Amino acid sequence: MGHKHSKAEILAGALATAFDDGLSQVTFGRIAKRLGISDRIVVYYFPTKDDLIGEVLYAIGAELQATLAPTFSKPVANHHELLRTTWPILARPEADPVFALFFEAGGLAAAGREPFRTLVPQLVDAWIEWTAELMRGTPAHQRAEAEAGIAVLDGLLLLRQLSGSEVADRAARRIWAG
Amino acid sequence: MGHKHSKAEILAGALATAFDDGLSQVTFGRIAKRLGISDRIVVYYFPTKDDLIGEVLYAIGAELQATLAPTFSKPVANHHELLRTTWPILARPEADPVFALFFEAGGLAAAGREPFRTLVPQLVDAWIEWTAELMRGTPAHQRAEAEAGIAVLDGLLLLRQLSGSEVADRAARRIWAG
DNA sequence: CAACATTTGTAGTGATCACTGCGAAACCAT
C-alpha cells in the first residue's frame, strides 16, 4: 500500500490542533495547513467532519483514560475515598489541557451540537463504568458511587479551569472536610 | 432619537438565538435573519462580535441569577446545606437551557476562546461572591463554603446535562448521604 | 425650513468553512 501520508499522522495533527486551538478550530483546512499538505488528503481519510471529530474525541477519551490509569489502580470503598486519592493526581498542570478539551466537548454537547451531543455522553458513561469497577460493594453501590465521584470531580476540575488552582484546591479541602 | 429598531430588541433576538441554537451560532447574520432585518443594524448597535457576545453573556448571567434568586433567599451554614436546599430547584427541566448555555460558555472559556476566556471566570466569581453572602460564619468560611458548593453544583448540573436527570439525581442523593 | 446627527438599506470585502470533480501520479498484483 502506497502512502506518503498516513491516517495516524493526520489524526495526530488533528489532536495537536485541538490541544493548541481548541476543538472548535479542528477543521480540514487548519490541519492541512499545520501539516503542510493539501486538505484534500485530510478529507480523503476522514470523509466528513463528523468522522474527523469522532475519531478526535475517541483519541481524547483514550488520552484521558491514560491520564487516569495510574491513579485508578486500587479499589476504593466510596466516592469520598476516590476523590481523596485521585484529586492530587488530577489537579496537576499537565492534566489541564486534556480536561480543557473535555469541558469544551461537554459544553458543545450541552449546546446540542453534533456529533458531540451523541458522543460525549457515551464517553462519560464509559468513564463512569470504568470508575465503578474500582468500587467495592454491590453493583448498584458501585455505579452510584462512581456517578457521585465523577460529578464532584468534574465540578472541581471545571472550577479549576475557570477560577484557577487555588480556588479549586480550597474547594476540594472543604469537600473532604465535610 | 429616531429608532425603528432598538438595541434591546436585537439583544433579545441574540438571546433567543443562543437558547435555540447555542452560543456558537450567535452571529450577526443569524440574528438579522431571525428578526427579519439587515445585519447592518445588528453591527451598528454591536460594533464587534466581542461586544455582542459580551452583552449576551451578561444577559445570561442575569438570567441565571434570576433563576437562582428565589432559591438563594435564606442563609445556610455550609455547602451541604446549600446543596440540599438548592438542588430541588436547580434540577428542574425549565432551568436546563440556561445551564446548557453556561456550560457551553465554560467550555469555550476552557478552550481559551475570547471573549469567553476573560468573561466567564468573572461570571463564576460573581456567582461565588453572591453565594458567599448567604453563608453564615467568618468571611473566609463564607468564601470557601461557597466555592465548594458551586463546585459540587456545577458537577451535578453538568452530569445532568450530559447523562440525564436520573443519573444526576442518583449522584446527588449519594453526595447528601456521604 | 435648514443644518445636523442618528439610523438603516444596498452592496461588497476577503476569509474560512465542508466538501467535490477530475485527472495524474503512485502503488499493487499478475
Place this chain on the structure above:
DNA sequence: ATGGTTTCGCAGTGATCACTACAAATGTTG
C-alpha cells in the same frame, strides 16, 4: 509491462463569517 486500485494535487462550489463604504432615509434641533 499491463491493468486496476489507492492516493493525492489542483481547482472550484456555494455557504457563511465578521465587518465596511457609501449614501439615502429618518430623525432631532435651531
